[in-house]
Amino acid sequence: MQIIPAIDLLGGACVRLHQGDYDQVTRFSDDPVSQALSWQDQGARRLHLVDLDGARSGQPINDAAVRSITEALSIPVQLGGGVRSAERAEELLGCGLERVILGTVALEQPELVVELADRHPGKIIVGIDARHGKVATRGWLENSDTEATALAASFSESAIAAIISTDISTDGTLAGPNLKALRQMAEASAVPVIASGGVGCMADLLALLALEPLGVEAVIVGRALYDGRIDLREALMGLGDGRLQDPPTGLLNDMA
Known part of the structure; x- marks a missing residue:
């Protein structure tokens, strides 16, 4: 399972929000390039950026x-x-990005996402941010009545590269990922799922391995890396390519 460090950009600085609240901001660095190089030097194979502005x-x-x-x-x-x-997607791909993530527009204009995915195979990701199982949009400031799993299922026949599933209630809390919600998302989606939100320790990463057979191929980690709760080099060595020891006994039953 791939571990993807996250850099959230707000006003050009690296920050983290607590549960998506712009009034609860922790500033980690004023030099995002240096931070990005640090994650690369520690062995990251991919970097995740969020433009909070x-x-x-x-x-x-x-x-x-x-x-x-x-x-x-x-x-x-x-x-x-x-x-x-x-x-905007074309502009960002022209900036050297390998993939761009569409969230709000995936709910409001799904046909645009499908068109872009057909035009740029492997370069379009759908970001589904959920609050209590329902899709939230526009930087988590607006809520919808659409079930996150239903939105994921609607893209199953498309050429998107993956779905990033973020549980807003756990994001930035270090309280552990919402394993039940992730399992439901993976079961609903025919494309790979990337987990996001709540990872606070190595045990959380190990717990996610139980979902890898269902299609959860990677996990985005932010605050736990910045706080030093997870050492990226050690985590990469521990998880390797996902071929670690069997997940903790009974974990799958706990998520049922």
Whole structure:
């Protein structure tokens, strides 16, 4: 299972939000390029960027930082946040990003996502952020009545590369991922799922291995890496390619 470090950009700085609340911001670094290089040097094989300004306002405030990161790194970089048009997706791919993530537009204009995925095979990811099982949009500031699993299932016949499943209630809390919700998402989706939200320790990463056979192929980790609760090098050595020891006994039953 791949571990993907996250850098959340707000005003050009690396930050983390608590449960998506823009009023609860922790600032970690004013140099996102240096931080990105650090994750690469520690063995990351992919980097996840979130443009929080873009997610909230739709404005490309952090493009300079994004371009600097992609130019400095040799590993692939993916980005989400405020990608709400074909033009914007094309623009970001032109900045050197390997993949772009569409969230709000996946709910509001799913046909656009399908069209972009057909045009750019392997480069389009759908981001599904859920609050109590329902899809949240526009930087988690708006809630919908659409079930997250239903939205995931609707893209099963498309050419999207993956679905990033974020449980807002656990994001930034270090309280552990919502394993039950992730299992439901993986069962609903015919494309790979990337877990996001709540990882706070190595045990959380090991627990996610139980979902790998269902299609959860990677996990995005943010605050736990910045806080030092998880050492990236040690975590990569521990999980390897996902061929670790069997998951803890009874874990699958606990998630049923």
